[in-house]
Amino acid sequence: MNLNEYLREAGADEGLISVIESVFEGIKKISHRLRTTDIGKVGSHNSFGEEQIAMDVYADQVLSEILRENENVSVYTSEESAGELNFDHGEYAVCSDPLDGSSLVDVNLAVGTIVGIYKAQNFANLKGKDQHASLMSTYGPQTTVFLTIKKGVLEFLLNEKGEFVLRRRDFQIGPGKMFAPGNLRAAASREDYFKLTNYWIENQYTLRYSGGMVPDVGQILIKGKGIFSYPGYDEMPEGKLRLLFECAPLALLVQEAGGAASDGKMPILEKEIKDLHQTTPVYLGSKEEVDRCEQYLS
Numbered sequence: 288m289n290l291n292e293y294l295r296e297a298g299a300d301e302g303l304i305s306v307i308e309s310v311f312e313g314i315k316k317i318s319h320r321l322r323t324t325d326i327g328k329v330g331s332h333n334s335f336g337e338e339q340i341a342m343d344v345y346a347d348q349v350l351s352e353i354l355r356e357n358e359n360v361s362v363y364t365s366e367e368s369a370g371e372l373n374f375d376h377g378e379y380a381v382c383s384d385p386l387d388g389s390s391l392v393d394v395n396l397a398v399g400t401i402v403g404i405y406k407a408q409n410f411a412n413l414k415g416k417d418q419h420a421s422l423m424s425t426y427g428p429q430t431t432v433f434l435t436i437k438k439g440v441l442e443f444l445l446n447e448k449g450e451f452v453l454r455r456r457d458f459q460i461g462p463g464k465m466f467a468p469g470n471l472r473a474a475a476s477r478e479d480y481f482k483l484t485n486y487w488i489e490n491q492y493t494l495r496y497s498g499g500m501v502p503d504v505g506q507i508l509i510k511g512k513g514i515f516s517y518p519g520y521d522e523m524p525e526g527k528l529r530l531l532f533e534c535a536p537l538a539l540l541v542q543e544a545g546g547a548a549s550d551g552k553m554p555i556l557e558k559e560i561k562d563l564h565q566t567t568p569v570y571l572g573s574k575e576e577v578d579r580c581e582q583y584l585s
């Protein structure tokens with residue numbers, strides 16, 4: 288089954304189908320550029336005489352250009368931009384982290400694109416639970432996309448013909464000992480986070496941490512267990528991960544797979560977006576592990 292066949296089977300409206308297909312088109316372009324460009328030469332010119340630009344800027348340009356052309360999109364914003372790009376048409380608001388983990392590109396580790404889709408004319412006062420769909424692509428040995436239109440989570444694979452084909456649709460996160468402890472430096476000053484990470488170590492959890500939120504969360508979805516954490520601390524009380532661009536879309540994916548996502552006190556999807564670049568502490572994974580984080584970090 289390909290992407291279009293799934294979206295029709297699931298009863299998505301024409302506008303949403305078109306927006307999701309545009310985003311997947313952008314992901315295909317970003318994937319191709321990542322695999323074929325010598326990013327060591329950023330700032331110079333490639334063999335066609337085009338100036339090489341940083342991958343995250345390129346990924347943002349691809350998405351903004353494709354979405355501007357789509358008459359169903361009303362507004363686009365991203366982690367790369369200062370404000371919103373308002374178009375004179377459409378009903379879907381799209382936000383993205385065009386290249387999450389961009390500092391991992393030069394060392395050839397997996398990176399990804401994160402996207403949230405709302406029905407709105409701007410992002411003010413929305414909550415993550417208002418999303419109509421969210422997705423994240425992973426550019427690793429293969430290019431894959433996890434997608435939810437609030438009917439569970441599906442994984443698509445970009446195949447050799449350049450088509451996105453359904454790979455898996457039975458994602459379910461439950462108990463299990465795997466941890467991805469982000470911002471571990473916070474454990475030096477926060478006794479509660481130190482105790483929490485010690486709990487995972489003493490109980491012999493398997494460490495699976497890549498430095499990229501996308502592959503770390505993808506692993507939780509695929510293995511069906513685990514926890515990803517990124518707390519705040521003195522220097523950054525609200526952490527550094529963005530609510531709109533990173534945490535809310537991934538929270539929706541995890542929740543749609545039977546997991547949970549919290550800022551330590553309340554569900555990520557209940558948090559109101561007051562500022563486009565607002566950050567939040569985040570704990571996401573199985574319900575059991577997210578509960579444990581809330582208990583330890585109360």
Ligand code: F6P
Nearest residue numbers: 387388389469470498499500501
């Ligand atoms: O900016 C986002 C990000 O790259 C995430 O993908 C990742 O989990 C996190 O930052 C890593 O943060 P740090 O560099 O503080 O370890």
